[in-house]
Amino acid sequence: MKRRIGWMLGALAAACMPAAAATIDTVVRKAHEAGQFDGVVLVGRDDAVVYRRAIGLADRIAQQPHTPGESWRWLSISEQLAAVLVLQDVERGSLSLDGTLAQYLPGFGNAAIGRITLRQLLQHTSGLANPDEAAVDERGVPAFYRANGETANAKAMLAPCAGAPKAAPGARYEANTCDYLVLAAVLERVNETRYPQLLAKRIAKPLGMSSLSLLPPNGSPTRSGVIGHSSEGSREAPYDAGRYGAAGALHGTLDDLWRFDRALMDYVLVSKPAAATMWTGNPRLGNAALGAWAYAAQPRHCTAPVGVVERRSEIGGIRAVNLLVPERNTALIAFSNTARTDWGQISQGSGLLHDLLDAALCTSDLEPPAAAPKGKRKR
Template sequence: MRLLLLAALVASGAGAKPPIPVPPGDALLDRCAAIESVAGALKISGQYLLSDTVDDCGNLLGPQEYRTSETPWRWASVTKQIVAVAVLQQVERGKLALDTPIAAYVPELKVANADRITLRMLLQHTSGLPNVEDGPADPRKETLVQYRYDAPAPPPGISPICLGKAKAEPGVRFDYNNCDTEVVGAVLEAVTGMPLAKLLDAEILAKAGMTATVLVVPGEKLSGRVGYFPDGRDDAFIDVGRFGAAGAVRGPPRDLAKFDRALMTGQLLKPDSRAEMQRGNPKLGYAALGVWSYTVPLKGCTTPQKLVERRGEIGGVQVRNIIAPERNLALIVFTDRPFDFGEPWQGKGGTYDLLSAALCPA
């Protein structure tokens, strides 16, 4: 198992709480060593970075092939977190409202119950829309046929599957669904008059200094990390661009740390908007808007820690982007093979152990 792990302390900005002091010198290295020790116990190896400049420590640890945080990876459903920020930006400007039916913004969008489904429902996956995962899988059941380079190109816009019959009444139940975010992307394009790629670049990527990150275009093949299945075959046949608003962002881990930093320090959203985005609903498994937000005890910490989590998976690549907003810390994990991360709220598992090492050093 190979793993890239990046843990970045985030400097405080206007409207943010004063940051926890950055451990100096040997203390910083001790914390990195603790994370490395946990990764070793989990039988994974990788790169570990912990600093206040999103730039240190990681180059000292891990195998040579992972010693740069500049190599691009697919971010999979972390894309949904970025799209959620774009929605809240438009809410701040009065162009969107979270609880207004989407038919008010895109009357020509023929999705089921458009006159009742809201952006909040879409971002919390309670829309009741059909799910692209109900579409046909490829012969090995490793991805959907529609996501393969060698499959016929889908028509422009959201997946035809998303235009099908509703699976549930709006707002009734949680059902994780790529169609939800595809529809959100269509709403954003309609109200801003900009293609989603240009909107994200102008309003988020450029503002956060994420110069090496893009929303991949369908059919585009880029260099960088691919994933691997348990039998060792790579997943280079997956066309990441076809995931669109639901998963097509691609860039280096350092850029993801820049995104977290910009979000936490008020560069992308005002404090009230960020709080709205990160308010987890316990009735929905603590789903918030494009993320999950919950508080859990961690080994070594005297008090429970608030976490804002976004995860993703495409093919053999998995990603975890976890912000501890009260600690000004972000833990970012990329794997290029399947790995059982577990659940932090269960008090065990890979994510729990790594977070304990990052947030609760001895």
């Protein structure tokens, strides 16, 4: 009976939505009913949230439902904020994207590591040693992230990154926690400020992101925010999420991530030229940009291609995506706590992420108006 009442209320709410929101809601509901999505979706355009929905269970053991304002681990979306801090310093003249670690972090690693540039770190082409490849325990957690009760200081966190490089700088793309741990060390040295304080001072406080926090590397099992679940429904293996640092240790609400996205697309955090640099994907590297991927997409029901900036991640039992369409001033944010979630590929014209984007962009009441392009907000 409760399930039927819940379905009827959901159907009534969808009937009262604008066309685009109702279409998005249909995609979300079908994915949930197929067992492929439990979580929260938010779509924002201009200064308004046009769709927000929480569906399924945040904790399957305790039978606790998802809520729109709950806190999530942002996983590798954290890298987008790190990239902004770097570009801010580039605009100030204290860093250069083509400057090397020998300049900004002298004494770190060998001569080969010293030749790595900030651009290569941001694009994951540094060739640094990768802590994800350390021996794993019986639950599949690499030793670097193991929740062993031991607090790690900055020196211990960076130690694996200073080992023998895997490849020459710029040779190939490989996602690597070390890239952003090292970037955070560069930012701290140049600004003489700890990374959490930089985030608070230059991003969180100015934008009113009150939920944003960086998990510390304290050797404790991850229990902040929503709990991830395996494909079979069991809780994810415990790990120390703080060990991801600038590469994946942020957590907060979807509304605060929307505040960040909106400020980024309004050029409040960095200038339009700097944003364009961040959002230029390299086809040779699978369209890797700085802290994200950037490419042109053609959703099924859109009349023209759109430029997409995409950051997705999966760690443990959490699946997350932050997708921006700057020319439409639109952001699509979706977090799921089941490993059964498969976003698919937008370029293939199908899959959950394509269908969400298609509904968000290509439905009549979200088509771009005929007005003049939006201007830059006062910084």
